[in-house]
Structures are given as structure tokens and as C-alpha cells.
Amino acid sequence: MQKDPVRSNEKSAQESLGLKLTRRSLLGAAPLTAAGLSLASLAGSLAEAQAAQDQREKPKVRAEEHKQPQLENFKYDLDASTGFSGDGGTAKEVTVAEFPVSGSIAGVSMILKPGAIRELHWHAVAAEWAFVIEGNVRTTVLGPNGEAAQDDFGPGDIWYFPKGHPHALQGLGPGDTHFILVFDDGHFSEFGTFSITDWFSQTPPEVLARNSGLSVRTVAGLPKGEVYITPGRVPPRIEPLRNGNPIPSQSPHKFRLLEREGSMWPGGEERVVDSHAFPISKTIAGAIMDLKPGALRELHWHPNADEWQYYISGRARVGIFGAHGRSKVEDFGPGQVAFIKQGFGHYIEQFGDEPTRILITFPAAEYQEISLSTWLANNPAELIEDNFGIGADEVARMPKSKLAIYGPHTQV
Ligand code: MN
Ligand code: MN
Numbered sequence: 362m363q364k365d366p367v368r369s370n371e372k373s374a375q376e377s378l379g380l381k382l383t384r385r386s387l388l389g390a391a392p393l394t395a396a397g398l399s400l401a402s403l404a405g406s407l408a409e410a411q412a413a414q415d416q417r418e419k420p421k422v423r424a425e426e427h428k429q430p431q432l433e434n435f436k437y438d439l440d441a442s443t444g445f446s447g448d449g450g451t452a453k454e455v456t457v458a459e460f461p462v463s464g465s466i467a468g469v470s471m472i473l474k475p476g477a478i479r480e481l482h483w484h485a486v487a488a489e490w491a492f493v494i495e496g497n498v499r500t501t502v503l504g505p506n507g508e509a510a511q512d513d514f515g516p517g518d519i520w521y522f523p524k525g526h527p528h529a530l531q532g533l534g535p536g537d538t539h540f541i542l543v544f545d546d547g548h549f550s551e552f553g554t555f556s557i558t559d560w561f562s563q564t565p566p567e568v569l570a571r572n573s574g575l576s577v578r579t580v581a582g583l584p585k586g587e588v589y590i591t592p593g594r595v596p597p598r599i600e601p602l603r604n605g606n607p608i609p610s611q612s613p614h615k616f617r618l619l620e621r622e623g624s625m626w627p628g629g630e631e632r633v634v635d636s637h638a639f640p641i642s643k644t645i646a647g648a649i650m651d652l653k654p655g656a657l658r659e660l661h662w663h664p665n666a667d668e669w670q671y672y673i674s675g676r677a678r679v680g681i682f683g684a685h686g687r688s689k690v691e692d693f694g695p696g697q698v699a700f701i702k703q704g705f706g707h708y709i710e711q712f713g714d715e716p717t718r719i720l721i722t723f724p725a726a727e728y729q730e731i732s733l734s735t736w737l738a739n740n741p742a743e744l745i746e747d748n749f750g751i752g753a754d755e756v757a758r759m760p761k762s763k764l765a766i767y768g769p770h771t772q773v
Pocket of ligand 1: 482483484489528
């Protein structure tokens with residue numbers, strides 16, 4: 362079921378011009394004509410924008426009393442953005458600075474070359490949750506109770522470091538390691554972390570020499586400023602166990618999400634992990650959703666948390682509903698991020714021949730959802746008939762249990 366990914370939420374002429382066009386601004390627009398814009402074309406644009414606005418406002422007589430701002434943009438092209446690029450790898454981030462709607466989650470797409478080190482650092486205000494897409498990576502982390510851990514992660518594994526726990530990451534190869542970092546605060550910036558080289562650079566050499574056991578001369582030769590990601594030597598791998606290590610989690614910080622049995626539905630599969638199965642992850646729940654071509658993740662919402670999505674592969678169209686007659690639709694593909702506010706209704710419609718894999722996270726200890734089919738099934742038939750003005754035979758066709766992910770040809 363290939364669909365033409367035509368945008369159904371085309372911006373008005375007014376929005377795409379990036380101007381607040383009013384009659385007054387038109388009168389003041391004479392200097393623009395010198396820059397090549399004719400008054401006639403500007404007037405045409407104004408008329409179009411006004412017509413589009415009139416059209417939008419027409420059915421909203423009742424809404425006049427509770428006027429709501431338009432829904433914010435909920436799409437960000439993370440992997441197409443520019444970020445950090447160095448000899449050891451790259452990092453691209455999305456915070457409220459680039460993506461204002463994402464107040465509760467910030468994300469980073471990071472690639473480390475074999476041996477490259479994301480240097481020793483901690484985060485003062487945010488916990489870190491990560492999912493490995495490709496390659497292998499080692500982490501070291503220290504907790505305040507003195508417990509240290511060193512773990513290797515491969516594709517499908519996640520980690521969680523509570524805020525303030527110092528850690529480092531290292532690519533193990535072979536090839537590049539690509540992972541997505543998620544932080545439980547949209548204002549958090551990966552480019553403003555507490556990095557060890559930055560701190561050392563800011564500390565008087567005598568104090569640092571005394572504390573570190575290094576000579577003042579050695580201290581003077583340390584990096585000036587933050588190293589962030591630096592090339593390094595590939596360490597020996599921890600040997601995997603003979604039985605393939607089927608246990609989901611081998612350490613408090615690690616959970617093997619793709620080793621987990623998911624919920625199977627006609628249109629795909631969903632693997633969810635929250636603090637019930639991964640106790641340390643008290644502030645972030647996550648999921649991997651796999652959609653077959655033509656699948657529909659049904660209309661639903663999350664009563665307890667915002668939703669942050671990263672598209673790993675394939676494409677999908679997402680529709681959100683924000684009450685007050687407001688809705689928006691966007692198409693997503695690899696490397697792009699969606700943000701859906703807590704309680705906003707939404708659906709995901711797969712399109713394209715390639716299956717779609719989505720990394721989904723929620724800033725919450727527990728995963729919660731309300732799905733349309735479950736809701737409607739848990740109401741009396743007559744109430745449903747009268748609510749929609751339809752007959753009993755129609756209501757009898759509606760699903761009686763959750764379908765979650767409809768298949769391309771699911772007949773209820
Ligand atoms: Mn970190
Ligand atoms: Mn959702």
C-alpha cells in the first residue's frame with residue numbers, strides 16, 4: 362500500500378512567507394519594492410493569506426471564546442542537522458533551542474569510530490538513556506555508593522545513567538557505532554556537559570597537580586578546553602558467554618531490549634521497557650516499534666507522559682490531535698524526530714515498501730497508553746450508537762479488544 366507522501370498540513374502562504382501580513386504592514390512595505398518585491402505580488406500574497414485564514418477560522422465560532430494557539434511544529438530532522446564533528450566521531454543534538462515543543466526530552470544522535478572515546482563526564486540536570494542502533498560500545502560508570510560498572514553494548518541494547526553519575530563511552534568496532542541518547546529534560550544540551558578536560562582546564566594547576574598526583578609540568582600539557590570526543594585505542598572485548606547470553610539484563614545499567622519478547626500484532630511488533638523490567642530507569646520508558654508495510658498503529662494517547670520518537674528505518678505518517686479543533690500531520694523517515702505532547706491523541710500510518718522501525722521514549726517511570734479500540738469496546742453499544750448517530754449493526758463491527766497495530770488488510 363504505497364502512499365503518496367503529500368503533506369496534508371500545508372502551511373498557509375502567510376506562514377511560509379514568515380511574515381505577519383497585515384494591511385498596516387502592507388502600507389509600510391514600499392521599501393520592499395526596491396528589493397524586487399512588487400506591491401501587486403505582495404497584495405496578492407496578502408489576499409491569499411487572508412482567504413486561507415478566513416477559511417481556517419470559519420468553523421470555529423464556538424472556539425472564539427477559548428481561543429487556542431495553533432499546534433506547534435512536532436517534526437525535527439535530527440540527522441540532517443549540523444553538530445559536532447571530530448576525528449573520533451560526530452554528535453547531533455535536538456533540544457528546546459532547535460525544537461521548542463520538546464520541553465521534556467532532549468536527544469542526541471552520536472557516532473563513534475572504533476576506539477574513539479566520548480570523554481569522562483557527567484550531567485548535572487539530566488539522566489541519560491541510550492539505544493544502540495549499530496556497532497558496539499563500552500561504558501564505564503560510577504555510582505555515589507562507590508559501585509562501578511563496565512559494560513559492553515551491542516545493537517538493540519539500552520543503558521541508563523541517573524543524573525550526576527559520571528560515565529564515559531568508547532566505540533569498540535568493528536566499524537562505526539551509532540546510538541541515540543535521550544535525556545529527561547528538553548533544556549539539556551549535550552554540548553554543555555560537565556566534561557573532565559573542561560574542568561581540569563578551569564582548575565589552578567597547583568590544585569590539580571596536588572589532587573591528581575601529576576607534576577605541574579604534566580598538568581600544563583593537558584588539553585586546554587573540552588575534548589568531548591577523542592580518538593582512542595580499541596580495548597579487548599569482554600568475551601560473550603557460550604549460551605549467547607539470553608538474559609535481558611546483565612547489569613543494573615544495561616537492558617537488552619531487542620532480546621525481549623515483544624507484543625505481536627497483525628501489523629507489527631512492539632517491545633516496551635520501563636522501570637518494572639529495568640528498575641534503574643526511573644525517569645525514562647522506551648520502546649522499539651516495528652511496523653510492516655501498510656500497518657496502522659491505532660489512535661491512542663499516553664495519559665502520563667510526552668512521547669519522543671526517532672525513526673531508525675522506513676517511513677510513516679503521524680497525525681496528532683490537540684483538542685480545540687486542532688490537528689497536524691507530518692511524514693517521517695530515517696534520522697527524523699517526532700514529539701507528541703502528553704495526552705495528545707495520535708496515530709502512526711506506515712507507508713513505503715520497507716518496514717518501519719521507530720525508537721520511542723517517554724519521560725516516565727511507567728509506560729501507559731489508552732487505545733481507541735479498547736476505549737470504544739469498554740462502552741455500552743447504545744451509547745456508542747447515539748454518540749455517533751449510527752446503527753447497532755455498525756457498532757457491532759467495531760473491535761471488542763485492543764488491536765494496537767493493524768495489519769495492512771486487517772478486517773475487524
Ligand atoms: Mn553522557
Ligand atoms: Mn504513542
